[in-house]
Amino acid sequence: MKTLQDLKDIKAAKGGQIDIRFNPDTAEAAVKTYVLVCGGTGCQSNHSVEVMEELKKLIDAAGKKDDIQIIQTGCQGLCAKGPIMVVHPGNVFYQEVKPDMVEKIFNEHILRGVPVEEYLMMEELPSGEKIHYVDSPFYKDQLRMALRNCGKIDPEDIDEYIARDGYLALAKALKEMTPDDVIKEVVDSGLRGRGGGGFPTGKKWMFASANRGEVQKFVACNADEGDPGAFMDRSILEGDPHSVLEAMAIAGYAIGANQGYIYVRAEYPIAVDRLKIALDQARDYGVLGKNIFGSGFDFDVDLRLGAGAFVCGEETALMTSIEGNRGEPRPRPPFPAVKGLFAQPTVLNNVETYANIPQIILNGASWFNQYGTETSKGTKVFALGGKVNNTGLVEVPMGATLRQVVEEIGGGVPNGKKFKAAQTGGPSGGCIPAKSYDVPIDYESLKAIGSMMGSGGMIVLDEDNCMVDIAKFYLGFTVSESCGKCTPCRIGTKRMLEILEKISAGRGEIEDLDKLDELAHYIQANALCGLGQTAPNPILSTIEHFRDEYEAHIIEKRCPAGVCKALLNYVIDPEKCKGCTKCARNCPVGAISGAVKQPHVIDPAKCIKCGACMENCAFGAISRK
């Protein structure tokens, strides 16, 4: 059991080695070399563990164990360039580090202080100039609050978290604040739920705070992150698990609950492992458990693993699942704050929301709400993916524009293609077209343009993306993830998907657009839960902004982006064809014929539209029409 003084001592002892990672330019001269290797899911699947092992071998062989420390961190953010390695002092980033590159970095940089230029993590500016990552907008333009520790501390060492003021917010709440003070601070901060709905967090806590000490209550954490392409919650759990535990304990104190549950996807094995380690350490230090900091307040947390149902990210389904039943939403009211887990008052927030709490308590509401817009305070983490140069996690203040995120931090659309739209909010969200590139990103303005914040997935689409196909993808996701409980979602979304399939197969009729619109509004109004109610959003927003594309599919039987296979034809330009026969040899179905050195032709009846001919043509003679 640690006292507050113990924590302060740990912080003081650890301070030096932590400081250099956060303030590389101003930190005092380091006595050691620190090598940070990303241990997030992306980098691990790119063999970062082997990189670490290789490095360890070299350090041991050189007898430098006391001088060089390896730290496995959580996600650094720029997953596209992983595995990522950072060397301090110097704050030097290496990208795509393979085990066979380690020796050179070790010998030249770590031992002799000369960075290996060829492995450095570089960013190419639109001007073509290449700069070191730490000088790039991706690194400099972010405001990392929820992700503040991710990629910089060892998530498996509670002392590193403590060195970053960890559990001091909990101590402050318990020792200096009443539960109502805590709630007021959260209310005043303006923090809103980062999981999708954007409900004010403090208000939620206030609703659940009645009758403290008289009824059993629960604090739950939604770590069932399921939007396609979203992984900010995973990264926080992998990179800074204690921030969530600390926040849950603060929430427990605020509403009068002694038990927390984290509902986390079983598909996040690293996150689950790190949570388990964090829980053990927190209990060992007594920052979870009985009589925390001698305050008389008890709080503990258990993990519950989700079995992969997207719908379990919906709050009532999540609680039903924790209770041991089939994960299906239930009608609200009653709301969880009144009747939640096991029919008791429950506060449920998502991972990113919790990750903001300790700093709000430590630094105060006014520190937090200086960031963001009028209605949306603080920052938001986005998982940037799709047609963008810098795929990864970015955290920006609310109110940043899509253009800033995509063009500056994201490094723009690759291969000189044109930005077409960004899909935000996952299957519940919509597509933001280029004309809204400069709309500030906050809860209200995204909603106003037919999308939503969602949990923060942001998929960039370029001119090669077919919007009918995109709508079909998201709706297909909802159809297969619908729990099947209510009629509108179970059957209605399926019927919508069938219409979209018909359109992309070239069998669409113009009336289908009306039917889609009618069904979409019906489902929005009638479905039982948020998943169903928002399922039509991807269709409505694409019809609104890209109606011409739908009409091209329906009327002209043409897919302008060249994606919908049934509407494509591959043709050989006889002018350009040299008769080399390569296309015919690569056609898997023998659809191409022609004599050597004579123009070839494709038989559309046989062609399966796989595109192999086009890829293999050395003369650009084959095109898709």
Added chain:
Amino acid sequence: MADIKVTVDNITVTVPEGSTLLDAAHKAGIDIPTLCYLRDINEIGACRICVCEVVGARALVAACVYPCTDGMVAYTNTEKIKDYRRKTLQLILSDHDQDCLGCVRSTDCELQALCKRYGVEKTDYYEGVKNDFAIDASSASIVRDNNKCILCRRCTAACEKYQSIGVIGANDRGFATHIGSAFELPLAETSCVNCGQCIVACPVGALHEQDATAAVKAALADPSKTVVVQAAPSVRVGLGECFGMPIGAEVEGKMAAGMRRLGFDAVFDTNFSADLTIVEEANELIERVTKGGVLPMITSCSPGWIKFIEHYYPELLPNVSSCKSPQQMFGGVVKTFWAEKKGIDPKDIVSVSIMPCTAKKFECGRDDQSAAGVPDVDYALTTRELGRLINEAGIDFVNLPDEPYDDPLGESTGAAVIFGATGGVMEAALRTAVEWITGQQLGKDLLEFQDVRGVEGVKEASYKVGDLEVSVAVASGLANARKVLEMVKSGEKNYTFIEIMACPGGCVNGGGQPHVPAKIKNFIDVREVRAKGLYDLDEARPLRRSHENPSIKAIYDEYFGSYGSHKAHEVLHTTYVARKVNADHE
């Protein structure tokens, strides 16, 4: 609870706090349509047919689960809402086997009624693939056709909440969601007890009994067969509903007349064997009490209950009375005593029963239910099946005269007829046992054991009988039975005698009784209404104690000798088997 004021479609009503919008509308005389809602057991807001507008609410609300607040203003019947409801119905129809004309529930289907109410003209408005599910006809009692299922979950709620069994639930998800058993086991391979509460919960034709009417019609048409029929107590307060009569209408005499017109060679009454059950069971109880047998003794009339204890509490099987159920006692008597008396080879007798029950179909196929070497009962029909036979035969049931049952197996007392209500067997047994033990006749006021009457799930009472302290419990619905058994197992309670009926409220509410639409069931306790019909019959009977039944006295004089005799055991008693959960024999 405090009262609150709610305005529904411009009508202001006062309702208790905690009322739903559905309740408030009902009070205002407005019928909000429902499909999935069953009061107390299925309050899930899933089907969305009951959506309404509440002023100030963010979205439409499901009236069946939406709690009213003081001053709330709601609209239940706007054109927009009706249009949405129509679309919900059309979507359901788009994945529904629309063979409505050939469906057993045609004209008796809640989906069909709503389609008519909302004028759903285009039943194929939404085109698309339909699920194609295999029909599960593995069970002796219950057939599931998921192609007609609308996924209201009323069946799964009944199985889990009423019966604490839960052998069915939602499998798969999204469009492929369907109701099935764990690991998709056929129902017959699960520990389903065949109670049929799922069937009476079903609003559509996705669940129905294994229909045996064709076999019965064939037997009736076969001149070489003597076809006898018995009808259980509860059928006489249910059958009328099949012909548009009020719920619980008493049709004892019309039923005899109807069965006679169907061509049965003898029209008997299960009430006779209910009296027989009482004298055998009271005798067994007194023997157990006086000779140190296993106590508490538990009744054995309800085959759903028997299969339940075999699966879930096999260690308590020695507590169950060895008496066959009245259906089986009756069949045994028909094929032994009556066959001998009439000089008919039991093999040429077709013994048919009319039961408020689907588990009886399983029971008549059990081992050790063949007193004459052939099954005691050949076909067990539900009340609904008898209704269909009478309807098909063109019999004007409502206007039939009252006719008597045939002798000698048609005579019965008031004690027999109350078997159909929870507590009835207990009361009938107490009437006989108390008089036998004390040797004194109970006065009229003491004859009615009010403590064990009523629809409450678990009832308890204690009686001083002579020198004995008799402590009894009555449970109906297997979830309630489970509570009682747990108290017995833990030693928390020391009962002498327990009555258990599988169905909530007893046989009047059995799985074979006519369907009552949820819109009525949610506001009227059908169990009480039907039970009242039985208690009225009891009160009107000249004889109200089973042991006073002259035909019972005669059969012991002529055939069995004494109560519990060797012969009585051969014909009237049976044995049980221990079973596993989701598996048959151990």
